[in-house]
Amino acid sequence: MRELAMAPGWQASQWFNTEQPLSLAQLRGKVVLLHAFQMLCPGCVSHGVPQAERVHRQYATEGVAVVGLHTVFEHHGAMTPVALEAFLHEYRVTHPVGVDMAVAGDPIPATMRRYGMQGTPTLILIDPAGRLRLQEFGRIDDLHLGVLIGRLLMVDRVLLETSQPTDHSGDRSDGCEEQGCAVR
Amino acid sequence: MRELAMAPGWQASQWFNTEQPLSLAQLRGKVVLLHAFQMLCPGCVSHGVPQAERVHRQYATEGVAVVGLHTVFEHHGAMTPVALEAFLHEYRVTHPVGVDMAVAGDPIPATMRRYGMQGTPTLILIDPAGRLRLQEFGRIDDLHLGVLIGRLLMVDRVLLETSQPTDHSGDRSDGCEEQGCAVR
Amino acid sequence: MRELAMAPGWQASQWFNTEQPLSLAQLRGKVVLLHAFQMLCPGCVSHGVPQAERVHRQYATEGVAVVGLHTVFEHHGAMTPVALEAFLHEYRVTHPVGVDMAVAGDPIPATMRRYGMQGTPTLILIDPAGRLRLQEFGRIDDLHLGVLIGRLLMVDRVLLETSQPTDHSGDRSDGCEEQGCAVR
Amino acid sequence: MRELAMAPGWQASQWFNTEQPLSLAQLRGKVVLLHAFQMLCPGCVSHGVPQAERVHRQYATEGVAVVGLHTVFEHHGAMTPVALEAFLHEYRVTHPVGVDMAVAGDPIPATMRRYGMQGTPTLILIDPAGRLRLQEFGRIDDLHLGVLIGRLLMVDRVLLETSQPTDHSGDRSDGCEEQGCAVR
Numbered sequence: 185m186r187e188l189a190m191a192p193g194w195q196a197s198q199w200f201n202t203e204q205p206l207s208l209a210q211l212r213g214k215v216v217l218l219h220a221f222q223m224l225c226p227g228c229v230s231h232g233v234p235q236a237e238r239v240h241r242q243y244a245t246e247g248v249a250v251v252g253l254h255t256v257f258e259h260h261g262a263m264t265p266v267a268l269e270a271f272l273h274e275y276r277v278t279h280p281v282g283v284d285m286a287v288a289g290d291p292i293p294a295t296m297r298r299y300g301m302q303g304t305p306t307l308i309l310i311d312p313a314g315r316l317r318l319q320e321f322g323r324i325d326d327l328h329l330g331v332l333i334g335r336l337l338m339v340d341r342v343l344l345e346t347s348q349p350t351d352h353s354g355d356r357s358d359g360c361e362e363q364g365c366a367v368r
Numbered sequence: 369m370r371e372l373a374m375a376p377g378w379q380a381s382q383w384f385n386t387e388q389p390l391s392l393a394q395l396r397g398k399v400v401l402l403h404a405f406q407m408l409c410p411g412c413v414s415h416g417v418p419q420a421e422r423v424h425r426q427y428a429t430e431g432v433a434v435v436g437l438h439t440v441f442e443h444h445g446a447m448t449p450v451a452l453e454a455f456l457h458e459y460r461v462t463h464p465v466g467v468d469m470a471v472a473g474d475p476i477p478a479t480m481r482r483y484g485m486q487g488t489p490t491l492i493l494i495d496p497a498g499r500l501r502l503q504e505f506g507r508i509d510d511l512h513l514g515v516l517i518g519r520l521l522m523v524d525r526v527l528l529e530t531s532q533p534t535d536h537s538g539d540r541s542d543g544c545e546e547q548g549c550a551v552r
Numbered sequence: 553m554r555e556l557a558m559a560p561g562w563q564a565s566q567w568f569n570t571e572q573p574l575s576l577a578q579l580r581g582k583v584v585l586l587h588a589f590q591m592l593c594p595g596c597v598s599h600g601v602p603q604a605e606r607v608h609r610q611y612a613t614e615g616v617a618v619v620g621l622h623t624v625f626e627h628h629g630a631m632t633p634v635a636l637e638a639f640l641h642e643y644r645v646t647h648p649v650g651v652d653m654a655v656a657g658d659p660i661p662a663t664m665r666r667y668g669m670q671g672t673p674t675l676i677l678i679d680p681a682g683r684l685r686l687q688e689f690g691r692i693d694d695l696h697l698g699v700l701i702g703r704l705l706m707v708d709r710v711l712l713e714t715s716q717p718t719d720h721s722g723d724r725s726d727g728c729e730e731q732g733c734a735v736r
Numbered sequence: 737m738r739e740l741a742m743a744p745g746w747q748a749s750q751w752f753n754t755e756q757p758l759s760l761a762q763l764r765g766k767v768v769l770l771h772a773f774q775m776l777c778p779g780c781v782s783h784g785v786p787q788a789e790r791v792h793r794q795y796a797t798e799g800v801a802v803v804g805l806h807t808v809f810e811h812h813g814a815m816t817p818v819a820l821e822a823f824l825h826e827y828r829v830t831h832p833v834g835v836d837m838a839v840a841g842d843p844i845p846a847t848m849r850r851y852g853m854q855g856t857p858t859l860i861l862i863d864p865a866g867r868l869r870l871q872e873f874g875r876i877d878d879l880h881l882g883v884l885i886g887r888l889l890m891v892d893r894v895l896l897e898t899s900q901p902t903d904h905s906g907d908r909s910d911g912c913e914e915q916g917c918a919v920r
Contacts, residue, residue: 224819224822224823224826225826226826226827229781230782235511238511239511242511242512243515258822259819259822259825259826261818261819261822262816262818262819262821262822262823263819263822264814266813266814267776267811267813267814267815267819269814270776270810270811270813270814270815271776271814273811274776274777274778274811274912274917275778325510326509326510326511326514327419327422327423327426327510327511327513327514328426328514329511329514330510330511330512330513330514330515330516330517330518331427331514331515331517331518331521332514332518333514333515333518334514334515334516334517334518334519334520334521334522335518335519335521335522336518337515337518337519338518338519338522360826365826408635408638408639408642409642410642410643413597414598442638443635443638443641443642445634445635445638446632446634446635446637446638446639447635447638448630450629450630451592451627451629451630451631451635453630454592454626454627454629454630454631455592455630457627458592458593458594458627458728458733459594544642549642603879606879607879610879610880611883693878694877694878694879694882695787695790695791695794695878695879695881695882696794696882697879697882698878698879698880698881698882698883698884698885698886699795699882699883699885699886699889700882700886701882701883701886702882702883702884702885702886702887702888702889702890703886703887703889703890704886705883705886705887706886706887706890
């Protein structure tokens with residue numbers, strides 16, 4: 185019988201839109217939508233971030249915890265925490281956002297590396313029991329995301345054995361394309 | 369303890385995109401998305417019909433049955449079955465569509481009257497046990513629709529007692545507005 | 553020295569949104585935007601008709617005359633004048649629209665044949681001196697259309713010898729594609 | 737008889753997408769579209785910058801010179817030239833962009849002050865004779881912009897006495913709204 189892996193925690197050096205740091209452990213019992221983005225990634229700005237914000241505004245009180253993670257893996261001098269703060273302010277982002285922990289000597293930050301993300305935007309869904317249900321690089325349409333969230337909201341009531349994490353290791357691309365920014 | 373009402377059946381005088389007439393009874397076990405539209409209702413053409421078609425193309429094989437219902441309550445001389453057939457062809461609609469049964473002396477057709485629909489587009493969700501879960505006049509966004517469908521896809525595995533039919537009897541409007549066409 | 557052809561007149565069997573029939577001759581001195589459409593052509597409904605209406609609402613008082621022409625060349629039983637009237641009402645079209653004159657034994661109506669249009673939507677620009685400046689099948693973006701109109705609005709003040717009618721005879725396609733409906 | 741004012745020159749401390757600094761004087765004979773933006777202004781990112789880029793790609797070879805100006809008047813620590821360079825790269829901006837000259841003790845940079853701009857985005861049109869024809873804060877739709885450009889492209893052939901600079905001094909707002917970011 186197949187097993188679903190537990191989602192690893194995240195490491196953030198700084199938080200916005202939350203009074204205290206958030207940990208995955210304390211969100212047990214909720215569906216967690218973790219979206220990794222960069223403030224200068226066009227696909228994140230036009231699609232990923234507004235989509236995450238929509239989910240937050242509509243479902244935060246219905247059991248879905250939306251967490252943004254600023255996973256800077258390029259243009260480090262441009263996408264500083266100061267710049268991120270201005271970005272979050274100007275784009276009216278109200279959901280909690282953490283800054284993925286930088287790692288000395290590695291352009292890719294800690295959580296991004298731990299999850300093996302291919303680039304930004306990456307959307308991750310974690311069920312109320314803490315299991316990784318989806319990890320998707322690029323755009324996901326609202327209908328598909330909604331169906332996934334709707335199913336996961338029922339998971340604490342039922343034993344669910346579907347929706348394994350997606351493996352997109354075969355469809356890599358380099359740099360920022362329309363769908364997002366890939367690790368080079 | 370509250371009870372969910374069973375959804376009433378529909379009455380169609382003609383069908384497109386299906387070899388034989390569809391009945392609600394034969395769709396037991398599936399989530400049914402019934403969308404009522406008129407081919408000259410701008411909100412139906414730009415939003416409701418394409419949304420229903422998206423659900424059909426993505427979820428027909430995963431337990432969701434999409435059924436369109438042409439509920440003509442105005443401009444009867446313009447929105448004939450011949451015109452509907454051309455419309456479905458030109459707009460590449462592939463899901464089954466029935467023509468709501470005309471009633472002598474009543475501008476409103478039979479199923480529209482039975483469900484007490486306020487206008488078009490109207491979206492109805494019926495759970496796998498045949499119970500009416502949602503009846504909504506106007507636009508529903510994809511995220512919200514997805515969450516509802518995702519939840520209902522789990523209903524046959526769990527006893528679900530949420531999501532009562534919505535009552536919008538207070539927010540009527542007349543004629544075609546941006547959101548749709550209301551019964552006058 | 554090359555010469556620009558005079559635009560031929562149109563023939564309409566019926567008019568909407570105008571108290572009396574319009575002729576090209578009486579519009580001399582204005583930039584004329586003639587757009588040919590069918591009410592069941594998706595590219596016309598989503599792009600061509602709203603674009604023409606935008607031009608009408610913004611520039612009717614500044615020297616641009618917008619004229620719609622319902623050039624039915626397929627589904628004749630569906631796109632009747634009765635259906636067109638309902639369409640114009642529901643889509644809030646306020647610019648004048650004529651019904652292109654049917655020709656016995658020919659599925660293509662008179663004006664469409666005379667101009668050699670390839671399908672719908674077709675956009676035609678005629679300068680204040682009555683000369684044909686543009687005939688384009690398919691979508692034209694607003695920026696490009698605006699520049700053309702802006703130039704033509706200056707024509708009565710200057711001798712202009714650019715912008716010959718476009719010849720797209722090489723890029724035909726059959727049936728309704730995303731861009732429009734072609735004559736088969 | 738009324739006179740059109742000459743457009744003042746701009747002052748830039750740095751340039752991108754051009755081998756050498758651009759001056760207004762050297763663009764005499766062309767229609768100049770100057771658009772002032774900030775890389776963290778949502779209305780600039782979603783509307784103003786892509787619109788300027790569209791004009792550049794379609795009309796650079798037909799007599800229109802598009803010049804971007806990064807007029808930072810807020811979040812100075814976030815919108816540095818290093819950040820701007822990454823922004824231009826990721827958003828595939830190919831038209832020339834100058835950095836508006838900072839002024840000691842003033843949050844508003846030199847050119848923005850000289851033109852009396854209200855915020856970002858601001859679009860400015862200068863005719864081939866160097867006269868200021870339009871200065872507009874907020875969104876301008878493509879159709880309207882196209883007509884203005886089309887008219888100005890004819891100016892060197894005709895004496896044009898229309899289109900005075902617009903004065904919007906009455907409709908100020910503070911901070912970033914949907915249409916843009918206003919000087920506080």
